[in-house]
Amino acid sequence: QSVLAQPPSVSGAPGQRVTISCTGSRSNIGAGYDVHWYQQLPGTAPKLLIYDSTFRPSGVPDRFSGSKSGTSASLAISGLQAEDEADYYCQSYDSSLRSALFGGGTKLTVL
Amino acid sequence: QLQLQESGPGLVKASETLSLTCSVSGGSISSSDYYWAWVRQPPGKGLEWITCISYGVNTYYNPSLTSRLSVSVDTSKNQFSVKLSSVTAADTGVYYCARRNRGSRNGYEDYWGQGTLVTVSS
Numbered sequence: 001q002s003v004l005a006q007p008p009s010v011s012g013a014p015g016q017r018v019t020i021s022c023t024g025s026r027s028n029i030g031a032g033y034d035v036h037w038y039q040q041l042p043g044t045a046p047k048l049l050i051y052d053s054t055f056r057p058s059g060v061p062d063r064f065s066g067s068k069s070g071t072s073a074s075l076a077i078s079g080l081q082a083e084d085e086a087d088y089y090c091q092s093y094d095s096s097l098r099s100a101l102f103g104g105g106t107k108l109t110v111l
Numbered sequence: 112q113l114q115l116q117e118s119g120p121g122l123v124k125a126s127e128t129l130s131l132t133c134s135v136s137g138g139s140i141s142s143s144d145y146y147w148a149w150v151r152q153p154p155g156k157g158l159e160w161i162t163c164i165s166y167g168v169n170t171y172y173n174p175s176l177t178s179r180l181s182v183s184v185d186t187s188k189n190q191f192s193v194k195l196s197s198v199t200a201a202d203t204g205v206y207y208c209a210r211r212n213r214g215s216r217n218g219y220e221d222y223w224g225q226g227t228l229v230t231v232s233s
Contacts, residue, residue: 046223
């Protein structure tokens with residue numbers, strides 16, 4: 001069981017909007033630490049998608065957005081496209097573990 | 112454009128030490144603005160953050176691996192390295208090196224190498 005819990009899978013049809021949750025606790029997200037999101041296409045290295053909870057690196061489409069509230073964070077993908085089919089990971093820092101850590105990952109399937 | 116490239120043996124015997132090096136091009140590893148990190152991924156599983164090191168040799172380790180980990184920087188070669196001792200089959204996976212940005216409060220990996228598969232054999 002990951003310290004940062006993500007749903008194992010989500011799915012949506014092209015054009016739809018999906019959200020992926022990342023649930024933590026008072027020692028990580030709830031302590032005010034930022035959440036970062038990564039996209040990993042099959043057979044490739046992870047790619048930074050969202051940093052500092054809500055910011056997009058240059059080149060990331062504005063279809064991707066991040067939010068954070070309390071002990072949870074979410075990644076929203078609007079206007080779903082076939083190329084969005086990938087694994088998505090959240091990342092934060094845990095003050096009890098004193099370490100950065102990733103969520104377990106969520107597989108997005110575009111129907 | 113910053114580029115990172117992992118190198119090292121693809122096969123390591125159980126109980127021995129895994130050693131990997133990351134070569135950085137397109138930027139200086141001596142920058143105080145960044146850390147340099149390692150992340151791994153067992154086959155078919157999720158990402159695991161391992162460690163990072165700064166130019167000033169501040170190091171941070173995944174607490175579950177601390178006793179077996181060592182990380183270093185070679186500024187003359189613009190490289191950083193990781194050593195993981197007493198490996199077992201559970202250490203098999205793809206190892207990525209990455210640049211770690213400090214972030215506004217906690218860091219994130221913004222540039223990644225392509226990854227290298229390390230298999231631990233018995």
